[in-house]
Amino acid sequence: MGGKKELPTRVTSLGRLLVFAGIALVALGYALDPHQMVFENVIGFLLFTSVAAGAVFLVALEYIGGAVWSVPMRRVNEFLALLTLVTPVLALPMFFYLHDIFHWLHPEALETDPILAGKSPYLNVDFLIIRFVVVFVLWNGFAFLFTRNSQKQDETRDPKLTTVNIRLAAVFIPVFAITLTLTAVDWAMSLEPHWFSTIIGVYYFSGTVLAALSVATYAIVRLHEAGYFPMLRRDHFYSLGALLFAFINFWAYIAFSQFLLIWYADLPEETFWFINRWHNGWEYVSVLLIIVHFAVPYFALLTQDSKMDLKRLKVMSIWILVAHLVDLYWLVMPTHSKNVSVSWTVIAFPILLVGMIIVVLSYKMKRTNLVPVGDPKLERGLSFHL
Amino acid sequence: MTDKHLFSITALFDTPDEVIHAAHETSQAGYARYDVNTPYPVHGMDKAMKLKPTRLGVFSLAFGILGAVSAVLFMSWVSLVDYPLIIGGKPFWSWPAFVPVAFEVTVLLVAVLTVVTMIVLFFKFPNNSHPLHDTPYMKRVSSDKFGVSIQADDPKFNERDVAAFLKKIGGKEIASVYFDAEELITPRRLFEPKFLAILAATALIVSGATYVIFNQIMFMEPFSWMSTQVKLKPQRPSELFKDGIGMQRPVAGTVARGFIPYAFAGKPDLAGKNLVNPLPMTKEVIERGKSKYLTYCSPCHGNFGAGDSRLRGQFPNPPTLHSDKVRTWPDGNLYHVMTEGQNVMPSYAAQISRDDRWAVVNYIRVMQRAHNAKESDLK
Numbered sequence: 001m002g003g004k005k006e007l008p009t010r011v012t013s014l015g016r017l018l019v020f021a022g023i024a025l026v027a028l029g030y031a032l033d034p035h036q037m038v039f040e041n042v043i044g045f046l047l048f049t050s051v052a053a054g055a056v057f058l059v060a061l062e063y064i065g066g067a068v069w070s071v072p073m074r075r076v077n078e079f080l081a082l083l084t085l086v087t088p089v090l091a092l093p094m095f096f097y098l099h100d101i102f103h104w105l106h107p108e109a110l111e112t113d114p115i116l117a118g119k120s121p122y123l124n125v126d127f128l129i130i131r132f133v134v135v136f137v138l139w140n141g142f143a144f145l146f147t148r149n150s151q152k153q154d155e156t157r158d159p160k161l162t163t164v165n166i167r168l169a170a171v172f173i174p175v176f177a178i179t180l181t182l183t184a185v186d187w188a189m190s191l192e193p194h195w196f197s198t199i200i201g202v203y204y205f206s207g208t209v210l211a212a213l214s215v216a217t218y219a220i221v222r223l224h225e226a227g228y229f230p231m232l233r234r235d236h237f238y239s240l241g242a243l244l245f246a247f248i249n250f251w252a253y254i255a256f257s258q259f260l261l262i263w264y265a266d267l268p269e270e271t272f273w274f275i276n277r278w279h280n281g282w283e284y285v286s287v288l289l290i291i292v293h294f295a296v297p298y299f300a301l302l303t304q305d306s307k308m309d310l311k312r313l314k315v316m317s318i319w320i321l322v323a324h325l326v327d328l329y330w331l332v333m334p335t336h337s338k339n340v341s342v343s344w345t346v347i348a349f350p351i352l353l354v355g356m357i358i359v360v361l362s363y364k365m366k367r368t369n370l371v372p373v374g375d376p377k378l379e380r381g382l383s384f385h386l
Numbered sequence: 387m388t389d390k391h392l393f394s395i396t397a398l399f400d401t402p403d404e405v406i407h408a409a410h411e412t413s414q415a416g417y418a419r420y421d422v423n424t425p426y427p428v429h430g431m432d433k434a435m436k437l438k439p440t441r442l443g444v445f446s447l448a449f450g451i452l453g454a455v456s457a458v459l460f461m462s463w464v465s466l467v468d469y470p471l472i473i474g475g476k477p478f479w480s481w482p483a484f485v486p487v488a489f490e491v492t493v494l495l496v497a498v499l500t501v502v503t504m505i506v507l508f509f510k511f512p513n514n515s516h517p518l519h520d521t522p523y524m525k526r527v528s529s530d531k532f533g534v535s536i537q538a539d540d541p542k543f544n545e546r547d548v549a550a551f552l553k554k555i556g557g558k559e560i561a562s563v564y565f566d567a568e569e570l571i572t573p574r575r576l577f578e579p580k581f582l583a584i585l586a587a588t589a590l591i592v593s594g595a596t597y598v599i600f601n602q603i604m605f606m607e608p609f610s611w612m613s614t615q616v617k618l619k620p621q622r623p624s625e626l627f628k629d630g631i632g633m634q635r636p637v638a639g640t641v642a643r644g645f646i647p648y649a650f651a652g653k654p655d656l657a658g659k660n661l662v663n664p665l666p667m668t669k670e671v672i673e674r675g676k677s678k679y680l681t682y683c684s685p686c687h688g689n690f691g692a693g694d695s696r697l698r699g700q701f702p703n704p705p706t707l708h709s710d711k712v713r714t715w716p717d718g719n720l721y722h723v724m725t726e727g728q729n730v731m732p733s734y735a736a737q738i739s740r741d742d743r744w745a746v747v748n749y750i751r752v753m754q755r756a757h758n759a760k761e762s763d764l765k
Binding site: 235259260261264266322385386 | 402429430474475477482483485486690
């Protein structure tokens with residue numbers, strides 16, 4: 001157990017290849033059609049944010065919940081938390097094309113539209129950049145502190161570091177709630193500056209946790225199969241599957257709540273958002289989203305056995321990550337095009353994400369113990385029984 | 387000991403791992419009639435005991451489908467057949483509104499009926515006694531120990547072998563559990579008079595108590611300082627009057643406050659001759675008239691009284707207010723038209739107060755003057 005391990009060179013070089021391919025595709029997309037690509041960039045940015053910020057959240061969740069079952073595999077999430085450093089870099093190209101994505105940025109719209117003018121104290125470029133910087137500084141700061149304390153514990157075996165991380169987590173959870181809501185409002189909701197939904201932050205949060213959890217689940221199961229996590233048992237995998245299942249339901253609950261409230265109130269300033277997603281082919285995407293993001297994973301993970309079936313878990317992890325991508329596409333793209341037209345550019349950022357995950361994992365695994373050997377809860381986590 | 391029968395031989399274990407191991411060994415040894423008792427659910431037990439999945443889940447699924455379908459059917463019947471109401475301009479059959487209710491009914495039916503099924507079908511309610519109840523063994527396995535009990539009706543059962551076997555697999559405090567002979571005869575006692583009587587009594591007491599609490603006790607007044615008064619209330623009977631009606635009709639000829647009956651109903655000529663505009667031609671009055679005119683008159687007469695409003699073509703067009711006829715009308719005629727209406731124009735007496743109607747008259751005069759301005763007005 002413990003110890004620093006290396007991924008096979010085959011996997012590492014595949015990761016690097018995917019990163020280069022992803023960057024090349026993004027660059028090509030920007031060269032060919034920057035107006036289309038910048039919207040793909042918004043989706044890609046939200047996808048990266050989901051995995052990165054979600055990983056930090058899962059680490060904090062373990063500490064604040066006092067969970068023991070996830071201790072042996074916590075490092076995977078700690079490693080993935082490094083993506084919070086990469087994500088803002090990927091967001092940079094968007095700042096050159098802000099005019100293309102944000103209608104509230106157009107001065108002629110601000111002049112004629114009193115609603116947009118009224119929202120301008122919040123929706124302006126300076127404040128947007130300030131929020132962006134603050135949000136990522138906070139996430140990176142917390143990710144750094146969590147992982148530093150956890151890694152220090154490998155050597156010192158000091159149980160006090162766990163207490164420190166629990167306190168950090170208690171601070172982080174409300175900070176996360178606010179920062180993630182700001183991100184969802186800034187990059188998803190303000191695409192339609194007239195539209196508002198008070199639940200959008202929670203909606204994005206449910207997808208965020210699912211994305212981070214599915215990446216972690218896939219990585220953990222795959223590493224277990226390759227012999228990196230020999231001590232994990234079905235009890236651990238069951239817990240991962242149960243958490244996935246729970247958040248599938250949570251997403252459906254939140255998504256339906258958002259729809260029901262807007263449908264019931266029937267206010268034109270809110271309903272147009274759903275009407276846009278129910279015309280010109282978007283209605284098929286909407287129905288597809290319900291099936292892909294809820295119905296299929298719900299039945300696939302419903303039974304007790306399916307949550308312990310490693311093959312099922314792997315398939316469903318990938319499935320849910322793709323479903324989250326569809327969700328983000330559905331959230332962002334109708335602003336860009338009235339009709340559904342899937343361009344090849346949609347694959348650029350997911351390829352980059354997969355590559356980045358492999359690169360980050362192999363980078364961290366070489367330097368850090370794969371199992372937090374100094375954690376006082378590790379013993380109990382290893383002998384965890386349902 | 388003649389009326390005592392051996393029910394089972396029990397053994398205690400210290401940890402869940404030990405009891406899972408013991409259960410595994412017991413099923414491996416070929417015992418079929420045995421049970422494991424633990425203070426909390428131990429996962430993996432069904433596998434160790436080689437239990438088939440319970441059929442209770444099938445019942446739950448059936449109840450869930452029943453709940454969802456019946457909730458949707460009920461709401462559809464209510465909103466389509468029994469009491470169709472337009473709510474928020476939505477179609478009668480608005481399925482999104484049904485989802486939360488159907489969800490709740492589904493959960494409710496599954497939870498309640500599954501427990502009832504479990505108690506009736508699996509625990510053989512109302513038989514509530516089991517030989518293991520009230521034994522030292524049960525006291526331990528419901529607090530801090532884990533137990534295995536191999537029953538005497540097992541085909542492989544042999545008192546000495548079983549005790550030795552339980553000792554071999556690590557059991558402690560091996561004990562025999564006996565039960566009375568009368569417990570042996572346990573037919574279904576669902577229709578026993580005693581049980582039915584208790585059931586009926588429980589139903590009566592619970593519903594009676596509910597009725598008394600919600601209909602009597604909840605409406606008892608702790609004190610009635612000012613809430614009960616001897617006064618007339620609208621829409622309530624009263625003993626003060628002979629006919630017992632609290633809300634009496636006003637005396638014939640009563641006039642409401644601030645209301646003066648219109649004396650020239652149906653007599654426009656007399657109105658023109660006799661009515662005098664009480665308001666002066668001041669700026670305030672004209673502003674007031676303009677505001678009322680733009681609110682109530684302009685939709686048909688147009689903003690400047692030319693009869694060219696945006697409703698043109700949808701209704702018979704009102705004639706222009708700048709015709710010679712209207713310009714030469716006395717103020718009283720204009721006032722009369724607003725009060726009584728004319729042709730398709732309805733009365734505006736309910737919308738525009740008396741004084742405001744006179745203000746509108748003044749404003750119309752201003753517009754007529756502006757429309758036919760004289761040279762001298764330009765100065």
